[in-house]
Amino acid sequence: MLTFEPYGNPTYFALLGVALLPLMIGILYGKRSRLYETLISIFFLVLTFGGPKWTQGVALIIYILYEVALTWGYAVYRKQHNSGPVFFMTVILSILPLTIVKVTPAVANGQASLIGFLGVSYLSFRAVQTIMETRDGTLKDYQVMTFLQFMLFFPTISSGPIDRYRRFEADYRTVPDRDKYLGMIQKGVRYIFVGFLYKFILAYYFGTILMPKLQIMAMNSRGGFMDLSWPVVGYMYCYSADLFFDFAGYSLFAVGTSYLMGIETPMNFKQPWRSPNIKDFWNRWHITLSFWFRDFIYMRLVFWFMKHRVFKKPTTTANVTYIINMLVMGFWHGVTWYYITYGLFHGVALVLNDAWLRYKKKHRQSIPHNGFTQVFAIFLTANMVCFSFLIFSGLLDKLWFQ
Template sequence: MYFAILGVALLPLIIGLLNGKRLYWYGTLVSFIFLVLIFDGNKIHQGIALIGYGIYEVLLSWLYLRYRTNSKNKNSTPLFVLAVVLAIAPLVVVKMTPLFSPNPSLLGFLGISYLTFKVVGYIMETRDGVIKTFDAVKYIQFLFFFPTISSGPIDRYRRFVKDYDSVPSREKYLELMGKGFHNIMLGFFYKFLLGYLFGTLLLPQVAHLAMISRGGFLDISWGLVGYMYVYSCYLFFDFAGYSLFAIGVSYFMGIETPINFNKPAIAHNVKDFWNRWHMTLSFWFRDYIYMRFVFFAMKHKLFKSRITTANVGYILLFLIMGFWHGETWYYIAYGIFHACAMILTDAWIRFKKRHKGMFPSNKFTYAMAVFFTFNTVCFSFLIFSGFLDTLWFH
């Protein structure tokens, strides 16, 4: 029903794009209507929180760009840090509220994390000098682009505006429509068939098998192994399916939202995995946290070795990612696990470079690397799932 309504609603926009015109006012109206549908009924309080959040973040972004434009000291680090802190403050409040109250924060709404990432990226690019003018209409369109508002993919302001300001040629738009339809159909297959198979039919069965066969703290049963693989498949197909919906609808609206998954199951190491899994999030963390920390550490010579700098950056990066998912031990352990995996991956790559010719490079060794990486990632998802907490401590 949702996609039927959406198809009818997008029809005038599609006709306009096919004829070389982007109906800006109509696109805004469609986004508004579907945001209302997303946050109606028992989610009305989230809709109110979204409006308040939007006003706050838009004003903050405008004030910081205004300061950058008019101030003589354009690169004031304290004010930049203050702007970033103020931008993430609502998200921090929402994430920390469960530690102090059983009730969710009044500031929370579906998609607050992804909107915050967009805002912080905008402020950082303003600091870098690549964003020099503030266009409130385009910025609001960017933040509240409804296909991606709840779960991404996370777009970048300049990339979004480049699409928003242009109209694709008829041939290009027909190609986008074909890709959009393909993504939506593949999304149905992933989310509602494979996601249902793994998440609804198989996951409770293997969870029950693991529970009845559990023993000591370090006990490993076939049920637990089954849970690890089934949950990993469910997580991918459910999330990738939704991402395909968002990307497909974006294409019909003439916006080439970046892809979120690129065959992560064939990654040959953990670093390659993060270049394929939830790509817009991992690239955001890489560009705005890891790279900036490394640059800061090297500039101020915090560590003697570049290797140490990179390793500390990994730990910082994945700890933040773990805490962002939640303040429970298994999310934090998930972050530490991947930080250690990245450190070991870099060490292994350096070792192979120093000992060229010692290790063969062929299809067999590549397949073994893919197999080992896949199982490593699946184990990390077992930690992430929180099932071990249920199995061992409840």
Template sequence: MQPYQNPTYFLYLLVGLLPIMIGLLYGRRFKVYETIISFVFLVLTFGGDKWMQGVSIIGYLICELILIFAYLHYRKSKNSTGVFIGAVVLAILPLVLVKLTPFFAWQHLSLFGFLGISYITFKVVQIVMEIRDGTIKELDFKGVLHFLLFFPTISSGPIDRYRRFIRDYDQAPKQEKYLKLLGKGVFYIFLGFLYKFVLAYLFGVVMLPYVSKMALASGGISKWLVAYMYVYAMDLFFDFAGYSLFAVGTSYVMGIETPMNFNKPFIAHNIKDFWNRWHMTLSFWFRDFIYMRLVFFMMKKKLVKSRITMANIGYLTLFLIMGLWHGLTWYYIVYGFYHAFAIIICDAWLRFKKKHKKQIPSNKFTEIFAIVLTFHVVCFSFLIFSGFLDTLFFR
């Protein structure tokens, strides 16, 4: 059963969460019960005709847990960069194999192909890197397992951080705080219904097939291609944001303050502002664990003198990896480079604007213009991301 896809899932969710809600209202967290419920919902997700995914996730978890605790044990006495890099490579290897699987004849034999592997892998890499940094010195096996398999977010995020999650998991919130969390959680779930089952349905099921058909019939660049760009962008946002709201809302009901994933991204004033609003947990994960570390490495080794050049190399690397993570197709890679160059141009403009602050007007009109321009830059990137241009021009 796909998470958050049908009324039956939400009915099971309500029944399963009720004892947790009662316990938290009285300041108690029933960890054993939460473990049982997590197991039940994981069976719902990976059981039945998806039993192979269930087997895959068990094998994957065994490998990753051995890796995490082996590296933790090693790090207590040693700190070799080579061992650290090896641990990170081993952590992401299953995900890399899954991404490469479609290109080989043995794709039906994928060992680690299961729903949510990317998000669990990001969590594993985060733990390994923070062990290396010394910010994580001790790990609780049950806590790590619960963190990796936290069922509300397993399929589509958001991506939480281990230390933040454990603080919530280890201590039940006070009643007053939990009532606020419960209220927000219920609100987010109902907002998710609006996004996913009304607006995403309108754009994705009702409108998108029609505009795509008309765009293909028209051929080339046409008003229908433009319409497809807008409709796809809206469908992508409301569908993904809806799922994220369900995950965050369910987490809040369980007394876990999972971070939000979206913050009104279509009113961003520039592309950097957009990435601080869109899929925020992924954006911040890539920023903290790839971009910042790469820039620090270049600074430490004095590979590049110019800070601007260093930042630009970081952007290109970051978004290339992000594009490849989505899939090994030309349009995902172009999508990544498109955003890298957009941010490089944005950075250059912000530097120029700061230098010529008095000469460049700043008012309501320029603010609206910036929002509209950013919106169209983003929508065009989603058109690339959709793969529709590949279908329209190359097939």
């Protein structure tokens, strides 16, 4: 049976084109066929999770039923009551499958959990966010069918971008007018073609051709200070380039395909390599993830800390929350020392960055700000980020412990 990685090869794109054509003609004439949209969603989900990967498909179905029961149950409950403990329990239950999937390899010698499937981490964000907005009362009209469409929207199911229930619903319930939709088609097609360049040419070169060679060289050059060598430096830049082009390329496919379906899925990258500081970097890199963390972890924790006056100074509150926020992001990537160190590194970087921004504001007159300092800031930020990706890559784990 045919089976694919999403956006993995030309056949997938050919099938995508054929499947989307009737849908696109429909939208051009102001119509959305729910039935047809559901059918092609199921078709592509079966391509991704069927055949030899059927166990993942079963895991997906059970997971979705579980999350529907939780979100629906909570939405019904929330109409009458609003207890804190019930809310916390619901959130914990909704991330329980993800927690099991992430912890299992760490405690079972790298064995993957049986309940895991491609996209489980990304779907968890959508479910948790639905529960949190239901609690806030901003999401009043929870619908099981909309939630299913939102969770199972096939262009973004495997790795995001992470959309929001209310935003998705607004797009999904309307049909864009012809002028707007023609603009969306134009953008969507361009995104997909830039995606080809990123993923199949640049990421292929850096990730598949260059990186394995650099890894072998780095492993053979061990013995110096902390086993570091020039090939390690080369690997760091090569890995960073691959990570960016691979993920930005995938994201462009996902956003482009969404646009063709009349859904404006938010963008994931916005020229991250021109960020002048780490804080700005997180406004440009894997945006839907970092904004999710900002809105549902950082801001909520800060709100809670300040309301209960846990810390005396606002800066302490901000700093502690930065560290917690980025540590959680590290754990989300996986329970390994290098993912957690990566999270900690970015937490500390954000704390230092804020301290520097405060210092700069106070001494505005005496600190030069010109083209040169701007270029230097961008250079420094990009290199800090690449170093953090070296930690993230796990190469250090191989150099030191294998």
